[in-house]
Amino acid sequence: MADIETHEYDVVVIGAGGAGLRAAIEASAMGARTALVCKSLLGKAHTVMAEGGIAAALGNVYSEDNWQVHFRDTMRGGKMLGNCRMAQIHAQEAPARVHELESWGALFDRTDDGRILQRAFGGHRYDRLAHVGDRTGLEMIRTLQQHAVHKGIDVHMECTISRLLKDGDRISGAVGYWRESGDYVAFKAKAVVLATGGTGKAFRINSNSWEYTGDGHSLAYWAGAELIDMEFIQFHPTGMVWPPSVRGILVTEGVRGDGGTLTNSEGKRFMFEYISDYFRAETAETEEEADRWYDDKLNNRRTPDLLPRDEVARAIVAEVKAGRGSPHGGVFLDIASRRPADYIKRALPSMYHQFKQLADVDITAAAMEVGPTMHYTMGGVRVEPDTGAATLPGLFAAGECAGGMHGANRLGGNSLSDLLVFGRRAGMGAAEYALGLGSQPALTDADVSAVTAEMDAAFSSDGDENPYTIQSDLQDAMHTLVGIIRTGSEIEEALGKIAELKERAERASVTGSKAYNPGWHLAMDLRSLLTVSEAIARSAAERTESRGGHTRDDYQETDPEWGKWNLSLSQNADGSMKLEKTPLLEIPADLAALIEEAG
Amino acid sequence: MSRADTSHLSTGTNRQVTLQVFRGDANGGEFVDYTVEMEEGQVVLDVVLTVQATQAGDLAVRWNCKAGKCGSCSAEVNGTPCLTCMTRMNTLDMSQPISVAPIKTFPLIKDLVTDVSFNYEGAKQIPAFAPRAPDADDGSYRMMQQDIERGQEFRKCIECFLCQDVCHVIRDHPENKPNFMGPRQFVRLAELEMHPLDTADRTEFIRKAGGIAYCNITKCCTEVCPESIHITDNAIIPLKERVADKYYDPFRWIFGKLTGRD
Ligand SMILES: Cc1cc2nc3c(=O)[nH]c(=O)nc-3n(C[C@H](O)[C@H](O)[C@H](O)COP(=O)(O)OP(=O)(O)OC[C@H]3O[C@@H](n4cnc5c(N)ncnc54)[C@H](O)[C@@H]3O)c2cc1C
Numbered sequence: 001m002a003d004i005e006t007h008e009y010d011v012v013v014i015g016a017g018g019a020g021l022r023a024a025i026e027a028s029a030m031g032a033r034t035a036l037v038c039k040s041l042l043g044k045a046h047t048v049m050a051e052g053g054i055a056a057a058l059g060n061v062y063s064e065d066n067w068q069v070h071f072r073d074t075m076r077g078g079k080m081l082g083n084c085r086m087a088q089i090h091a092q093e094a095p096a097r098v099h100e101l102e103s104w105g106a107l108f109d110r111t112d113d114g115r116i117l118q119r120a121f122g123g124h125r126y127d128r129l130a131h132v133g134d135r136t137g138l139e140m141i142r143t144l145q146q147h148a149v150h151k152g153i154d155v156h157m158e159c160t161i162s163r164l165l166k167d168g169d170r171i172s173g174a175v176g177y178w179r180e181s182g183d184y185v186a187f188k189a190k191a192v193v194l195a196t197g198g199t200g201k202a203f204r205i206n207s208n209s210w211e212y213t214g215d216g217h218s219l220a221y222w223a224g225a226e227l228i229d230m231e232f233i234q235f236h237p238t239g240m241v242w243p244p245s246v247r248g249i250l251v252t253e254g255v256r257g258d259g260g261t262l263t264n265s266e267g268k269r270f271m272f273e274y275i276s277d278y279f280r281a282e283t284a285e286t287e288e289e290a291d292r293w294y295d296d297k298l299n300n301r302r303t304p305d306l307l308p309r310d311e312v313a314r315a316i317v318a319e320v321k322a323g324r325g326s327p328h329g330g331v332f333l334d335i336a337s338r339r340p341a342d343y344i345k346r347a348l349p350s351m352y353h354q355f356k357q358l359a360d361v362d363i364t365a366a367a368m369e370v371g372p373t374m375h376y377t378m379g380g381v382r383v384e385p386d387t388g389a390a391t392l393p394g395l396f397a398a399g400e401c402a403g404g405m406h407g408a409n410r411l412g413g414n415s416l417s418d419l420l421v422f423g424r425r426a427g428m429g430a431a432e433y434a435l436g437l438g439s440q441p442a443l444t445d446a447d448v449s450a451v452t453a454e455m456d457a458a459f460s461s462d463g464d465e466n467p468y469t470i471q472s473d474l475q476d477a478m479h480t481l482v483g484i485i486r487t488g489s490e491i492e493e494a495l496g497k498i499a500e501l502k503e504r505a506e507r508a509s510v511t512g513s514k515a516y517n518p519g520w521h522l523a524m525d526l527r528s529l530l531t532v533s534e535a536i537a538r539s540a541a542e543r544t545e546s547r548g549g550h551t552r553d554d555y556q557e558t559d560p561e562w563g564k565w566n567l568s569l570s571q572n573a574d575g576s577m578k579l580e581k582t583p584l585l586e587i588p589a590d591l592a593a594l595i596e597e598a599g
Numbered sequence: 600m601s602r603a604d605t606s607h608l609s610t611g612t613n614r615q616v617t618l619q620v621f622r623g624d625a626n627g628g629e630f631v632d633y634t635v636e637m638e639e640g641q642v643v644l645d646v647v648l649t650v651q652a653t654q655a656g657d658l659a660v661r662w663n664c665k666a667g668k669c670g671s672c673s674a675e676v677n678g679t680p681c682l683t684c685m686t687r688m689n690t691l692d693m694s695q696p697i698s699v700a701p702i703k704t705f706p707l708i709k710d711l712v713t714d715v716s717f718n719y720e721g722a723k724q725i726p727a728f729a730p731r732a733p734d735a736d737d738g739s740y741r742m743m744q745q746d747i748e749r750g751q752e753f754r755k756c757i758e759c760f761l762c763q764d765v766c767h768v769i770r771d772h773p774e775n776k777p778n779f780m781g782p783r784q785f786v787r788l789a790e791l792e793m794h795p796l797d798t799a800d801r802t803e804f805i806r807k808a809g810g811i812a813y814c815n816i817t818k819c820c821t822e823v824c825p826e827s828i829h830i831t832d833n834a835i836i837p838l839k840e841r842v843a844d845k846y847y848d849p850f851r852w853i854f855g856k857l858t859g860r861d
C-alpha cells in the first residue's frame with residue numbers, strides 16, 4: 001500500500017469483547033492468520049461490565065432444566081420474533097461453552113456438590129445463570145483474554161476501524177486509525193468478523209461506554225450488508241437514578257433474582273398489577289407464591305418482579321407517571337429488608353460497593369432508587385444462524401452487533417452465552433470461508449485513499465460545531481423522541497433532528513493534533529452514531545404495533561400480522577436507507593411443539 | 600404523550616470547581632487550570648469529561664465503564680493514585696484547585712493516557728493455565744467453593760495497574776522493569792498456582808522472570824487496590840514462600856500443589 005502501514009490476514013476480527021475474543025480464538029485454532037482489533041485496551045470492552053451471569057441450561061440447580069426449556073424461554077421472551085434456528089443453536093450449545101470457559105481457567109461460584117452454581121433471572125423458567133458474584137463479565141473476558149494471548153493472535157489495541165473495503169462484491173479488508181498516534185492503518189483480510197457491540201451512546205441515559213457508537217452496524221450497512229430489527233432497543237428496568245452523575249449505571253437483575261423486590265412510594269409491590277395476559281399463566285399472582293418461588297421453582301410460579309425487561313421497564317414508567325415514584329423519579333428496589341446483610345454482600349459485592357461509593361446508599365440497610373436505562377441493542381447485522389455470515393460475502397458478525405437471536409427483547413444472561421456460542425461459530429465460519437478462498441482479495445490504493453481522505457476531512461478546525469455538543473443533542477433527541485414509549489409524530493420529529501444533526505456534523509471542528517485526540521475520534525464516531533440512530537428511528541416509525549423493546553403509544557396492541565415480519569435495512573445506491581419487510585424464519589413443527597408444550 | 604418519559608430527570612445543585620489537569624506528551628507538559636460547573640454527586644472523571652466536552656476537546660483520557668469495573672481510568676488526583684470514576688468530588692477539598700495527573704510509573708503518551716504495554720507483555724510471558732482432565736464426560740469439573748475462594752479474590756483484579764503504579768521497585772527505578780513483573784502479575788501467578796485444576800509449575804518463573812525477590816513487602820500495592828485484593832498477604836508472601844520452599848524442599852512444593860494446601 002502506498003504510504004500507510006498495511007497488514008495482511010486471513011481473518012480480521014473487529015472488537016475484543018466476548019464475541020470477538022471467542023471468534024478470534026476459533027479462527028486461529030482453525031489455522032487462519034488472525035488479527036483482533038479494538039478501540040480500547042484489551043480486556044476493557046463492554047463485556048467486562050456484565051454482572052449477573054451467563055445463561056446455560058446446565059441443570060445444576062434444577063435438573064428439570066434443558067435446552068428445550070431454555071429455547072422456549074428465549075423465544076417467548078423475544079415475543080416470538082427471534083430467529084428460531086439461532087435460539088435453538090444457542091440453547092443447545094451454551095452449556096458446552098460454559099464448561100469450556102471453566103477448562104480455560106474461569107472460577108464460577110459453586111453448588112454444594114462442587115458444580116457450577118446457577119442463579120434465577122428474568123424470563124428464565126429455572127435458575128440458569130452461571131455466575132461469579134455480580135462480576136461475571138470480568139471473569140468471562142479475562143478468561144478469554146488470558147487464553148487468547150497464548151494462541152498466536154495478533155492483537156491491535158486502541159485501533160479504530162472506520163470503513164470496510166470490498167473487491168467487487170466481497171470483503172477485502174478494513175481501514176482505520178491508531179488512536180495513540182492518529183496514523184492510519186490498513187488491514188487486508190479475506191474475511192472480517194464484526195463484534196463491535198451496541199449503540200447505547202445514541203441515548204441520553206444508558207448503561208453503556210463511550211465505545212457504543214454502533215460502529216459495526218454502520219460498517220456493515222455502508223459496505224452493503226443488511227441490518228434487521230433495529231427498532232428493538234432494550235431499556236433495562238433498573239439503572240441508578242441518583243445522584244445525576246450516575247444516572248443510567250446498571251443495577252443487575254441479579255438483585256431481583258436473589259430476592260429483591262420493586263416497590264412504589266406507597267410501599268406496594270406494584271409488579272403484581274402489571275402481569276400481561278401473555279405471561280399470566282407462568283407468573284405468581286400473590287406475594288406468598290412469589291416468595292415461595294425463590295426456594296421452590298417447581299411448585300410455584302415466577303415473581304412478576306422478574307418478568308422480561310420490557311414489561312418491567314414499562315411498569316416503572318407507568319408508576320412514576322402515576323405519581324407513585326421515588327423522590328428522584330424512579331421506584332424502589334429493596335433487598336435490604338428481604339435478605340441478611342452478609343448474604344447481600346456475598347452475592348452482590350459490586351452492587352454493594354457501587355451504591356456505597358457512588359450514591360452513599362448502603363443496600364444492606366436501605367432500598368435503592370432505580371429507573372429504566374438504555375441497555376442493549378437487539379437489532380443488528382443479519383446473519384446466517386450456523387455460520388454468522390452476513391449478507392455480504394466475507395463479512396461475518398457476532399455478539400451484540402448481530403441481529404436475530406433475541407427477537408423483540410433479550411432475556412438477561414442470554415447475551416454472554418450468545419457471545420460464546422455465536423462468537424465461536426462466526427470465527428469458524430470466517431476461517432472456513434477465508435481458508436477456502438484462494439487468493440487475497442485486492443485492496444487498492446484508491447480505495448484506501450478514499451477512506452483516509454474521509455478521516456482527514458473530519459480533522460478540520462474551521463467548522464463552528466463542537467462534536468461533543470452534537471452527540472449530546474442527538475442523545476436528547478433519541479431519548480425523548482425514540483425512547484421507551486414512542487409515537488409516530490415524535491419519531492418523525494426525531495428523523496428531522498437527525499437530518500439537521502448530520503449537517504451540523506459536517507461542520508464539526510476539531511482542536512489539537514491527531515495524536516490521541518478524543519474530539520477527532522468522536523467527530524468520526526458521529527457518522528456511525530447518526531447512521532444507527534436513523535436506522536432505529538426509521539424502523540420504529542415503520543412498525544405500527546407494540547412488541548418487546550418497541551412500544552408505540554399510538555399502536556398499543558401487539559399485532560399478530562406484524563409478528564410474521566422482520567424489518568430489514570440496507571443502503572440504496574443514492575445513499576438513502578431502504579426499509580423492507582422480510583418474512584420471519586418459519587418455526588419447524590418440532591420446535592413449535594416445544595413452545596406450545598411447556599406453555 | 601410519550602415525551603413525558605424522561606420528565607423524572609431531576610438535576611442536582613451545581614457549583615464551580617477548578618481542575619488542574621496535566622496536559623502534555625513525552626516531550627513535556629504542564630498543568631492547565633479549567634474551571635467548570637459541577638453537578639451534585641459527580642466523580643473526578645465526570646468533571647474531566649466536562650472539561651473535555653466544553654473546553655478541551657483533545658484532552659486524552661481513558662475510561663469505559665464509569666463504575667469501577669474496567670480499570671481504565673486510573674490517574675493521580677491531588678497526588679493520590681486512584682480510579683477517577685470512583686473518586687467522588689465531595690471527598691476532595693473543592694475550595695482549592697484539584698490536580699489530575701497521569702499515573703507516573705508508565706511512559707506518558709498524552710495528557711492522562713500512559714503506555715501500559717509493560718503489563719500486557721508481562722501477561723503474555725506467564726506460562727498458560729494447564730488444567731487436569733475434566734471430572735465428567737460433559738467436560739465439567741467438580742470444585743468446592745472453599746477451594747476457589749482465594750482464586751476468586753485474585754480474579755477480581757480489574758487491571759487498573761494502580762498497584763504497578765505505586766510499587767517503588769518500578770516507580771522509582773524504571774531500570775528494574777525488565778527483571779520485575781510487578782504486583783499485578785504476582786496476583787495472576789498466585790491465582791494460577793492456587794488454582795485447583797492447574798498442573799503447571801511456575802516457581803522458577805516466579806523467581807526469575809517474575810523477580811519476586813525485588814519486593815520487600817512494603818504493602819503499598821495492597822493499600823491502593825480498588826478491589827481490596829490482599830496482594831501482599833495472600834499472593835506475594837505465599838509465592839515467596841513457595842519459591843523459598845522449592846529451593847530447600849521440592850517435596851513439600853509437590854505436596855502443596857497436589858493438595859492445594861501449603
Ligand atoms: C452493565 C452491563 C451489565 C450487563 N450484564 C449482563 C449479564 O449479566 N449477562 C448478559 O448476558 N449480558 C449482560 N450485559 C450485556 C452484555 O454485557 C453485552 O451485550 C455484551 O458484553 C456485548 O459483547 P460483545 O462482544 O458483543 O461486544 P463488547 O464487549 O462491547 O465489545 C465490543 C468491542 O468492539 C470494539 N469496537 C467497537 N467499535 C470498533 C471499531 N470501530 N473499531 C475497532 N474496534 C471496535 C470495542 O473496542 C470492543 O472491544 C450487560 C451489559 C452491561 C452494559
Ligand code: SF4
Nearest residue numbers: 766814816817818820
Ligand atoms: S509490597 Fe512488594 S510488590 Fe507491593 S508495592 Fe511493595 S514492593 Fe511492590
Ligand code: SF4
Nearest residue numbers: 756757759760762824
Ligand atoms: S491487583 Fe488491584 S490494584 Fe493491581 S491491577 Fe488488579 S485491581 Fe488494580
Ligand code: FES
Nearest residue numbers: 665669670672684
Ligand atoms: S471507567 Fe472503568 S474503572 Fe473507571
